[in-house]
Amino acid sequence: MSRIVHVNGEFLPEASASLSIFDRGVLFADAVYEVTAVLDGGLVDFDAHQARLRRSLAELAIDFDPVAAGLIDLHRELIRRNDLQEGLVYLQISRGVADRSFLQPANIRPSVVLFTQAQTLLDAPAAQSGLSVITRPDKRWHRRDIKTTQLLYPSMMKTLANEQGADDVWMVEAGHVTEGSSSNAHIITADGSLVTRPTSEDILHGITRAAVLDYARETGAEVIERPFTVAEAQEAREAFITSATAFVTPVVAVDGVPVGDGRPGPATRRIRAHYIDHSRDRLRY
The missing domain is CATH 3.30.470.10 (Aminotransferase class 4, branched-chain amino acid transferase, N-terminal domain)
Structure with a gap:
């Protein structure tokens, strides 16, 4: 039907x-x-x-x-x-x-x-295996905070990533990661801090992003809202994306360089589980 x-x-x-x-x-x-x-x-x-x-x-x-x-x-x-x-x-x-x-x-x-x-959201394979991303220059217009249907460039870059054997793209501007093709980007540093780009006209103000940051602060984690470089992402303990469709999904490689041990990390798994549980408690029927 x-x-x-x-x-x-x-x-x-x-x-x-x-x-x-x-x-x-x-x-x-x-x-x-x-x-x-x-x-x-x-x-x-x-x-x-x-x-x-x-x-x-x-x-x-x-x-x-x-x-x-x-x-x-x-x-x-x-x-x-x-x-x-x-x-x-x-x-x-x-x-x-x-x-x-x-x-x-x-x-x-x-x-x-x-x-x-x-669509399968809870048991999405990427949540178990993690994503491999490549980086490319961010050539979108500069009002990315407005959720418009101007999605051609992200579509082109995600297709390019797929053709090169990766799952997605992280876009880079002035040496720093902005966001994914349809997601916000985050890293967890060696000292356990959660680092993500602050909201501005440079990125979409993600709904899942905001919920995850609130949870991290509630648990006492240090949340630092600042831009981070590709090298920082490659050297991070863990990395992940957030979006309404991916929830919280680990990133295990950036430009072919493993993040951490190249497997989804415990902090990302914990954040994803909490986000799902918390979301179920607040569903609108």
Whole structure:
């Protein structure tokens, strides 16, 4: 059976769904998105995702009220109609449909698209084996804090990594790691400190990132928000990524150099387990 998706107020079989070729998201990537994980049929960190969505919409001046639109109910209904127990709900909001022009039009209705993806999150193989990443220059635009659909360069780099036998890419700017293709990057130093780049316009303000840092501070770990170099990552005790789809996933090699002993480390495993347990305690049904 095909999935049921939601497009501009209608629930439709995916084969029947369509979007105008004049949609600003199609023509200009003039759109924002969020991906919310689903565990046990419930939404993970939904309120935090919606808060970031509101910020992204405001930064692009897209006039859309997520609460008035009932996005929580749309998410719930899609989960119900697709009988989704574990996976993702993708939400995209574009400025809307208008004749092609670089000038952003006023007073048009935003386009809203949602769909589900069944996916193994808890027992993802990468959580057990760890990821190998390569590094490449970060050539994205400089408003990475807005979760827009401008994802071509990260897609190109992730594909390049795959072609070179790696799992993902860490992008580098001015000698320091910014983030992964769709994740935030972290290292654990020899003294046990958790180091990660601070939030700014340089990186996406990750929802999982924020939850993990809160947990680390609660347990008394030293959290240092500063940029780190590729060499620091290669010399670290452990490294990992965070995202809504990967949760907390270890990185075991950077540019072919093993991190630590080249296997997922105990701190990363502990952080992942806590994040999953804590997320299950706060699921939105």
